[in-house]
Amino acid sequence: MELLSTNILIFAALALFMATAAFAAVTTSRMMRAVTYLLFVLFGTAGIYFMLHYTFLGAVQIIVYAGGIVVLFIFAALLIGKGTIDVTHTSKMRYFAGLLTSVSGMLITLYLIVTGGFSTDKFTADGVPMKVVGTALMGTDKHNYVLTFEVLSILLLACMVGAIMIARKK
Amino acid sequence: MIVPAEFYLILATILFFIGVFGFFTRRNLISLLVSTELMLNAVDINFAVFNAYSHPEQLEGFFFTMFGIGIAAAETAVAIAIIINVFRNAKSIHIKNLRNLKH
Numbered sequence: 001m002e003l004l005s006t007n008i009l010i011f012a013a014l015a016l017f018m019a020t021a022a023f024a025a026v027t028t029s030r031m032m033r034a035v036t037y038l039l040f041v042l043f044g045t046a047g048i049y050f051m052l053h054y055t056f057l058g059a060v061q062i063i064v065y066a067g068g069i070v071v072l073f074i075f076a077a078l079l080i081g082k083g084t085i086d087v088t089h090t091s092k093m094r095y096f097a098g099l100l101t102s103v104s105g106m107l108i109t110l111y112l113i114v115t116g117g118f119s120t121d122k123f124t125a126d127g128v129p130m131k132v133v134g135t136a137l138m139g140t141d142k143h144n145y146v147l148t149f150e151v152l153s154i155l156l157l158a159c160m161v162g163a164i165m166i167a168r169k170k
Numbered sequence: 171m172i173v174p175a176e177f178y179l180i181l182a183t184i185l186f187f188i189g190v191f192g193f194f195t196r197r198n199l200i201s202l203l204v205s206t207e208l209m210l211n212a213v214d215i216n217f218a219v220f221n222a223y224s225h226p227e228q229l230e231g232f233f234f235t236m237f238g239i240g241i242a243a244a245e246t247a248v249a250i251a252i253i254i255n256v257f258r259n260a261k262s263i264h265i266k267n268l269r270n271l272k273h
Binding site (some may be wrong): 007008011015018020022023025026027031034035038041042045048049051052053054057060061062065068069072073075076077079080094095097098099101102103105106109110113114118122123124125126128132133136137143145148152155156159160162163164166167 | 173188195219222229236248
């Protein structure tokens with residue numbers, strides 16, 4: 001019983017933190033602040049993965065997302081400089097249209113989740129051993145992912161070449 | 171006892187629609203990219219949660235999340251290269267100055 005309340009409390013704190021940071025990220029007018037709030041959300045997501053006992057996924061999240069992608073964002077925001085202040089939303093009309101769309105979509109989805117009744121009671125606190133992750137990434141059997149892994153490496157290579165081609169000076 | 175799966179799904183839904191809201195209301199290319207990242211992140215949470223609570227023996231959601239993170243990294247790199255190039259040509263990344271891209 002004690003464990004229940006602890007888990008729920010940690011989750012509630014994490015969820016509140018993430019939702020607040022996400023809302024701040026889409027409403028603040030300065031780009032650097034928006035990127036920093038995004039960083040908070042990404043760290044919170046890593047915390048969610050740790051709560052699911054997916055420690056490797058949490059580590060990947062921190063290294064790639066919080067470490068790599070946010071650095072790219074900050075780099076871009078600093079390069080662009082003064083142009084990055086998002087002064088205001090264009091019109092009240094568009095603002096309320098966006099608000100209406102997202103709130104109604106959120107309500108519909110929440111209703112479906114609460115009444116859906118997923119059969120999701122197989123959770124075990126075992127986590128995934130590193131050896132299983134390694135063999136599944138490099139294996140060729142069923143539920144193994146060597147082809148996806150290689151395709152993703154080609155994609156990353158193509159992205160690097162493409163980014164250099166796009167961003168270089170003429 | 172453990173946290174019910176619905177709690178994670180509710181959190182992911184809230185994050186996703188905050189991203190949607192940002193995507194509709196922000197007028198700056200980098201803000202739009204930040205909103206997209208929020209949405210992608212919420213979807214990644216959903217994959218991991220469904221894997222952990224519904225099929226813990228197969229690890230499909232686990233690897234979907236991992237590949238999703240990798241693809242998000244690639245997408246962000248290219249998008250930021252494009253944004254910097256747009257800024258170099260148009261001297262602005264505000265949406266209203268980018269009408270030329272329409273036709």
